[in-house]
């Protein structure tokens with residue numbers, strides 16, 4: 079029986095922190111499905127196609143990673159993917175309340191699904207997609223904050239859309 083997890087998020091855009099988590103879970107699961115939220119009510123800077131494209135470029139070295147989008151409930155997406163696990167990264171105590179609420183709701187909705195939390199490495203604990211967008215918008219150096227494969231493109235896109 080395959081151990082499949084979903085790693086969901088907005089990924090607007092994917093950061094070095096996200097990649098830290100992905101790089102660790104590829105060894106823990108047979109299949110990792112990165113689920114990109116595509117929700118008309120949640121406005122994002124990058125389109126779902128751009129976010130997926132960035133993720134594909136950054137994960138091309140992993141043969142057990144798949145990128146997909148979802149637009150409904152996370153638990154439904156996980157079931158469609160035959161996943162028994164949801165993975166989320168925790169950066170700081172401030173993440174806990176929201177994550178606790180989300181994991182509890184998901185458990186209520188689908189008790190057979192387990193949410194697993196991984197602590198993000200401390201060197202990425204300050205990092206978020208919104209910080210990346212903000213630094214990039216003003217032309218700041220993103221090289222330590224985003225994966226190498228997409229750094230140049232992101233610097234360009236964020237600066238251009240200031």
Ligand code: PNS
Nearest residue numbers: 086087088089115150151152153180183
């Ligand atoms: O990267 P983010 O924005 O913190 O990811 C949040 C995400 C996508 C995991 C969360 O918003 C989500 O699961 N949305 C889908 C809707 C859903 O299932 N809601 C009920 C659980 S709170």
